[in-house]
Amino acid sequence: MxxxxxxxxxxxxxxxxxxxxxxxxxxxxxxxxxxxxxxxxxxxxxxxxxxxxxxxxxxxxxxxxxxxxxxxxxxxxxxxxxxxxxxxxxxxxxxxxxxxxxxxxxxxxxxxxxxxxxxxxxxxxxxAAPEINGTLPHADELIDKLTDTSLYTGMHRARFDPVTGQGRGLAGRETISPTADLSAIVSRHNSATTLGSKASAANRALSPPPHERTAASSSAGPSVFDRLNNVKSFTGTHKHRFNSDGTGRGKAGRD
CATH class of the missing domain: 1.10.238.10 (EF-hand)
Structure with a gap:
């Protein structure tokens, strides 16, 4: 041309x-x-x-x-x-x-x-005819090692058919993963549940009884919440602004 x-x-x-x-x-x-x-x-x-x-x-x-x-x-x-x-x-x-x-x-x-x-x-x-001036694909040795199954080695070579290059699936693996058997997963789950139950029972045995915790907390006096909401524990001007039943006295309770 x-x-x-x-x-x-x-x-x-x-x-x-x-x-x-x-x-x-x-x-x-x-x-x-x-x-x-x-x-x-x-x-x-x-x-x-x-x-x-x-x-x-x-x-x-x-x-x-x-x-x-x-x-x-x-x-x-x-x-x-x-x-x-x-x-x-x-x-x-x-x-x-x-x-x-x-x-x-x-x-x-x-x-x-x-x-x-x-x-x-x-x-x-x-x-003339339109010429293609773009970049053409180029296969080098590195790409061949990644894409040509005949050049694979070790366990990767065993996972592909040497003739067709197709993957062999499970047949190309030397050992089948234990997770392929669901019964093994269930047994491990049951074991974990049993261990968790034993741990919870041990924690309950080490914790003090509820009445002991209540007695310990009561000996330390009323809590902050009680002091803020129980009008009987109010002092000073706040005590005069409430009746004995807890209702407010309004203007009568103000100096």
């Missing part, structure tokens, strides 16, 4: 392809570059592109990519700035994208700038 583009760039006066064929192929190239990277036309999807471009439009970034990948931008007679100028000149007023008829006018403008016949510009576009 690069060799063909170089030959086209080197000789602009070479006899061109038939006009009808170039028209159909330019429509296919227009659709190919316009839909590059779109979800409806994934990168590298197989199958021919329909030779029509109705309802399809090309934005400025896709147009610049087309000019770069086809070799139209040589940074001498035609630069990226010229590409932007042609795009702005050929798109319809109020539109942000090129339609197919605008695209054909843009190719004619490029031919005038490059001082070349428009058929050769179309031929360069037709001979």
């Amino acid at each position: 690069l060799k063909n583009n170089a030959e086209l760039r080197g000789n602009c006066l070479r006899p061109s392809m038939p006009t009808a064929a170039l028209t159909l192929d330019s429509a296919a190239a227009f659709e190919e570059f316009s839909s590059f990277g779109a979800s409806r036309h994934p990168i590298g999807s197989p199958g021919p592109v329909p030779h029509h471009a109705q309802g399809i439009a090309m934005d400025s970034s896709k147009f610049a990519k087309l000019c770069r990948d086809s070799g139209l931008i040589d940074n001498e007679t035609f630069t990226l700035i010229d590409c932007d100028i042609v795009f702005s000149k050929c798109k319809k007023v109020g539109k942000r994208k090129l339609e197919y008829d605008d695209f054909r006018r843009a190719l004619a403008e490029i031919a005038d700038i490059r001082q070349c016949h428009v058929s050769h510009v179309v031929a360069m576009v037709v001979s």
Whole structure:
């Protein structure tokens, strides 16, 4: 593809392809570059592109990519700035994208700038295809050790089938975990419950009887709560503000 583009760039006066064929192929190239990277036309999807471009439009970034990948931008007679100028000149007023008829006018403008016949510009576009410039996946030795089951060692190797690479499940383990038997869990739970009951009984045996705790607390005098709520224990001016039954005396209890 690069060799063909170089030959086209080197000789602009070479006899061109038939006009009808170039028209159909330019429509296919227009659709190919316009839909590059779109979800409806994934990168590298197989199958021919329909030779029509109705309802399809090309934005400025896709147009610049087309000019770069086809070799139209040589940074001498035609630069990226010229590409932007042609795009702005050929798109319809109020539109942000090129339609197919605008695209054909843009190719004619490029031919005038490059001082070349428009058929050769179309031929360069037709001979190109969108190039993928992204990062490609690279598998190194470290990734192989993590993903290739044939390189596993020790107990990890025993857990995978050597032919298919599928996991062997319980059959790939040397010993089955004790928790696989629920009866063992139940027996441990019962043992823990029994130990907890014995501990509670021991704590109750060490605690003093309730009457002993009450007697000890009563010998120390009334609690703070009793002193704050029992009017019989009030003293001074607070004692004169309450009757013997605990009701307040109102203004009569004030000095």
